[in-house]
Amino acid sequence: MGMNGFLCTVSPARRRHLEEDPDLVHDLASEDVPGLLRLEATWDALDLLLSNRGEDDLLGDVILARHGRPIGTPGTYGKAMILTPERVRAVAEALMRLPAGLVRDRYKSLARAKPPAHGGFGENEDNEDEDVEELSRRLKQVTELFVTAAKAGHGMLAMVV
Numbered sequence: 001m002g003m004n005g006f007l008c009t010v011s012p013a014r015r016r017h018l019e020e021d022p023d024l025v026h027d028l029a030s031e032d033v034p035g036l037l038r039l040e041a042t043w044d045a046l047d048l049l050l051s052n053r054g055e056d057d058l059l060g061d062v063i064l065a066r067h068g069r070p071i072g073t074p075g076t077y078g079k080a081m082i083l084t085p086e087r088v089r090a091v092a093e094a095l096m097r098l099p100a101g102l103v104r105d106r107y108k109s110l111a112r113a114k115p116p117a118h119g120g121f122g123e124n125e126d127n128e129d130e131d132v133e134e135l136s137r138r139l140k141q142v143t144e145l146f147v148t149a150a151k152a153g154h155g156m157l158a159m160v161v
Helices: 012-020 024-028 043-051 085-096 102-106 125-152
Strands: 005-010 036-040 069-075 078-083 155-160
Touching: 005 012, 005 043, 005 125, 012 024, 012 069, 024 069, 024 155, 036 043, 036 125, 043 102, 043 125, 069 155, 078 085, 085 125, 085 155, 102 125, 125 155
Parallel strands: none
Antiparallel strands: 005 036, 005 155, 069 078, 078 155
């Protein structure tokens, strides 16, 4: 079974529920809740393209919320992390400034990644157009989710299961 990434907006009410019962974090991955975005296997490739696995301090929070507060029991890739509404706003602004062709421009870097991107992205040149299309679509969804959360004053939960 592969690792799958998730992002979920965190309203004040959802944050209270998660703080009261941190194990609810893992229930989010199996339910259809408003504000949930399933990244599936694209999470690692997106993290590489956006931040080179956290080298960019701000964009390193987009997929893995590295500067967030840990919550719940560890999953496949550590604990889920929650970003504050202020950090979500900063990340949303950074995402909105990204150039339109970022995925295509940085795609070749996936082939050089050590370890390779989870999900096989960048490993086969024959899949480049298909991969770029899928990753671009996911990045657009991620950007929309962060912008929506920022406008609502919500936090963001990130996890990999």
